[in-house]
Amino acid sequence: MVTLPTHANGVDLTLEELLIYRGPASRNNPFRGLPRTSQRAGQNLSTLKGRGMEFDEVRRYQSGDDVRTIDWRVTARTGHAHTKLFREERERPVMLFVDLGQRMRTGSALMLQSVQAAHLAALIGWQSIAAGERLGGIICCEGAHREHKPRARRQGIAPLLDSLVHIHRQTGSDQEEYLDQGVGRLRHLAHPGGVIPVISDGLGLLPQHLDTLADLGRHSDIRLFQITDPLAQRLSALPDRITVPVWHQGRLSQMDHHDRRLWQQQFASQLHDFEQGCHTRGLRLSRVDAGRPLTEQLDSIWKPIH
Structure with missing residues (x-):
C-alpha cells in the first residue's frame, strides 16, 4: 500500500513535510562529486556551461600569452606588459523555478501535483546546499509571485521553503499570464553557469x-521536471459505465465515459506538443509521478526521458 510522506495529507502543504527531505x-545527490573540467551526460549535471573562467591574478606578459588578456x-x-590570469569558474548557483498554478492543483491518487512539485523543489534545494551551492528560486501561481536571489546554506533554503508553503496557500485568480512574468524574471535573475x-x-509552458x-x-544547465498524475493511465483501463470523481483546481468533479474520452484526447495532444517542444529545443525533460512518494523515485528523478 502506498502511503503519504510524513506530515503530509496530499492536499495542503506544510513546512514540516518539506523539512524531511x-x-x-x-542519496544520489547530482550536485556532489562532479569534476568541473570534464563533460558529463545523462543524469549528471553539465560541467561546461557558463562563463567558464574567472579572474585570478596579473603577472608579467610572457611570449605566447594571448594578447587579448593584457591588462593595459x-x-x-x-611600464611593462602584464597579462591577466584566469582560473576555472567554480560557482554553480541553483535557481529553482516552481509553477504552483491552479492547473497543478489536480490529483487522482496520492497527492496533488502542486504538493509533489513543492516536495521536489525542497529535495533539490536540500541537495544543492548540501553540496555547497548557493540556492535561489522563483515560485509563482495566479496572483502570487515570490523570488529569491541565490544565497548559501540556511539563507538559501529557509526562505525558499517558506515561499513554497505561502504560495501554495494562495487561492486562484484570473491572472493566466503569471508564467509570462515568472519566466521573464527567470531570464533576469538566472546566473550564467548555474543550474x-x-x-x-x-502543459502550461x-x-x-x-x-x-x-x-x-x-x-546554464536547464532541467525540466514534469509533474505527472496517473489519471490518464487509469482512465483508459476503466469500463465505460464508470463515473470517476476527480479533484481538479480546488473542486471535486465527476467524469463520465464521454468526458473521459475528450479529456484523454486533449491531454494526449498537449503532452505530445510539450514533449516535441522540449525535444526540438534540446531541453532535457524528466518526469516525477504525483501518485508515488518522492522517496521511491530518487534513482530516476534526474534521468531525462530523451
Missing part, C-alpha cells in the same frame, strides 16, 4: 516560454 537529499592599466602603470531546475506539469528556457540553456 533534508535526509533523502544525501597595469601595463601603463608599471535551473524548472518544475511544472509542463507555451512555445515562447520554452524558447526563453532554451536561450537560457546556452549558458
Whole structure:
C-alpha cells in the first residue's frame, strides 16, 4: 500500500513535510562529486556551461600569452606588459523555478501535483546546499509571485521553503499570464553557469516560454521536471459505465465515459506538443509521478526521458 510522506495529507502543504527531505537529499545527490573540467551526460549535471573562467591574478606578459588578456592599466602603470590570469569558474548557483498554478492543483491518487512539485523543489534545494551551492528560486501561481536571489546554506533554503508553503496557500485568480512574468524574471535573475531546475506539469509552458528556457540553456544547465498524475493511465483501463470523481483546481468533479474520452484526447495532444517542444529545443525533460512518494523515485528523478 502506498502511503503519504510524513506530515503530509496530499492536499495542503506544510513546512514540516518539506523539512524531511533534508535526509533523502544525501542519496544520489547530482550536485556532489562532479569534476568541473570534464563533460558529463545523462543524469549528471553539465560541467561546461557558463562563463567558464574567472579572474585570478596579473603577472608579467610572457611570449605566447594571448594578447587579448593584457591588462593595459597595469601595463601603463608599471611600464611593462602584464597579462591577466584566469582560473576555472567554480560557482554553480541553483535557481529553482516552481509553477504552483491552479492547473497543478489536480490529483487522482496520492497527492496533488502542486504538493509533489513543492516536495521536489525542497529535495533539490536540500541537495544543492548540501553540496555547497548557493540556492535561489522563483515560485509563482495566479496572483502570487515570490523570488529569491541565490544565497548559501540556511539563507538559501529557509526562505525558499517558506515561499513554497505561502504560495501554495494562495487561492486562484484570473491572472493566466503569471508564467509570462515568472519566466521573464527567470531570464533576469538566472546566473550564467548555474543550474535551473524548472518544475511544472509542463502543459502550461507555451512555445515562447520554452524558447526563453532554451536561450537560457546556452549558458546554464536547464532541467525540466514534469509533474505527472496517473489519471490518464487509469482512465483508459476503466469500463465505460464508470463515473470517476476527480479533484481538479480546488473542486471535486465527476467524469463520465464521454468526458473521459475528450479529456484523454486533449491531454494526449498537449503532452505530445510539450514533449516535441522540449525535444526540438534540446531541453532535457524528466518526469516525477504525483501518485508515488518522492522517496521511491530518487534513482530516476534526474534521468531525462530523451
